[in-house]
Amino acid sequence: MTDLIGRRLVLAEDDEDIRETTALLLTRHGFTVTAVQDGVEALTAIEQEHPDAVILDIAMPRLDGLALVRRLGDSAPPVIFLTARDLPSDVVHGLSLGADDYIAKPFDADVLVARIEAVIRRANRGAAPEEPIDGVTLDRHGKAVYRDGNAVAVSATEYRVLEALLDNRGNVLSRSQIVDLAWDSSWQDDRVVDTNVQRLRKKLGPDVIETVRGFGYRIPRVPL
Structure with a gap:
């Protein structure tokens, strides 16, 4: 809900x-x-x-x-x-x-x-520039990502995927929904989402983004 x-x-x-x-x-x-x-x-x-x-x-x-x-x-x-x-x-x-x-x-x-x-x-x-995600901080004004206070280099597409999932925190998004939200286009192959999620997990930790088998991905409301 x-x-x-x-x-x-x-x-x-x-x-x-x-x-x-x-x-x-x-x-x-x-x-x-x-x-x-x-x-x-x-x-x-x-x-x-x-x-x-x-x-x-x-x-x-x-x-x-x-x-x-x-x-x-x-x-x-x-x-x-x-x-x-x-x-x-x-x-x-x-x-x-x-x-x-x-x-x-x-x-x-x-x-x-x-x-x-x-x-x-x-x-x-409002004006709050940062939002915590279980040890990860997203600075929306600066388009930057931090892990435990340390800057993490992410690509523009990785940032958009992370932002799309955070905007819908707790809700499961299908790959096609993430494509629509992160790229505003349906031409992208859904597999591009898997690639970006894998990269984000390597950089931020495996528990930041959860896989819901058969449905898609989500950032849990309660940290894993």
Whole structure:
């Protein structure tokens, strides 16, 4: 079970079927969802409800998702674009405006939930730059990893895999979910996850990342 049950979301989607289906699946995962059909209604809901995260389509009537993010500015809660626009230039533009994540339709429900949980956790960490993992410290500001206070050299991909698992600590992530979270792309061979996990274990210790046979990997909530 997620430790984010009851977290408030605003979902803005002008397609009624997609809106209702997405709201239902998020509700089933324990979120409290306010579903609206355009950017103007989303703006009102955000101002009134102060949600933990906002899920926005881009192409919406009256006020589109991009314009809404611009209007919210630095006061915006964590924002995830959920849109059919999947060109690299679209992704770059959306993130450059200040969105915390960008997911193209059609989407995997488990990946969507995992990414919502990740952006909420990052927001809740505030200014704290370090997070301990049973003797391992992840410095998110400096993109650095330490073991018992000593710096450990990790590659960019190893860091992203470790961060993805930490953002979902206690939850089992499949290899394909880790690929989606760490690379934001489905072209990667799932075996690249195994390679990076093996390297992280050699550098950080065998008990930092647990294998759940038949399912994937996780960082346990309680140290092994």
